[in-house]
Amino acid sequence: MLFGKTEQLVKRILVVEDEALTAFDNESMLGDLGYDVVGTVDSFEDAVRLLDKERVDLVMSDFRLRSDKTGVDLARAAKERGVPTLFASGYEIPNPSEVAIGCLAKPYTERQIKKALECINRHLAGKSVKPQKGLTLFFADQA
Numbered sequence: 001m002l003f004g005k006t007e008q009l010v011k012r013i014l015v016v017e018d019e020a021l022t023a024f025d026n027e028s029m030l031g032d033l034g035y036d037v038v039g040t041v042d043s044f045e046d047a048v049r050l051l052d053k054e055r056v057d058l059v060m061s062d063f064r065l066r067s068d069k070t071g072v073d074l075a076r077a078a079k080e081r082g083v084p085t086l087f088a089s090g091y092e093i094p095n096p097s098e099v100a101i102g103c104l105a106k107p108y109t110e111r112q113i114k115k116a117l118e119c120i121n122r123h124l125a126g127k128s129v130k131p132q133k134g135l136t137l138f139f140a141d142q143a
Contacts, residue, residue, distance in 0.1 A: 045069075064091060086116065
């Protein structure tokens with residue numbers, strides 16, 4: 001750590017989103033912010049395949065997916081693999097604190113994604129965090 005800057009622990013992000021335009025926007029924004037997007041998929045099955053194949057530091061997932069399973073199912077599978085999930089959704093998510101590290105409410109901006117990821121990174125580095133508007137964080141028992 002140089003000059004008080006927190007080491008970036010979240011570098012590789014898996015984007016899981018069923019709306020093509022939102023998925024493209026998320027991928028572009030994350031790339032612009034310097035993150036490596038491991039993949040952008042729209043189903044539980046494709047996401048789990050990538051989780052098993054690639055090193056992933058964080059899953060950024062919508063609640064609704066293009067499959068019978070939801071983002072909660074995916075967050076549970078990711079947690080079993082030691083990977084935290086940030087929900088990015090406009091839907092009410094049932095019991096998100098049981099499976100996710102946080103929720104970012106849609107619609108959101110690139111600045112809000114940046115701040116959310118900075119908060120998560122600070123938490124994973126053991127530092128205190130104050131989330132911004134539109135972001136709810138859950139830190140108990142997370143990967």
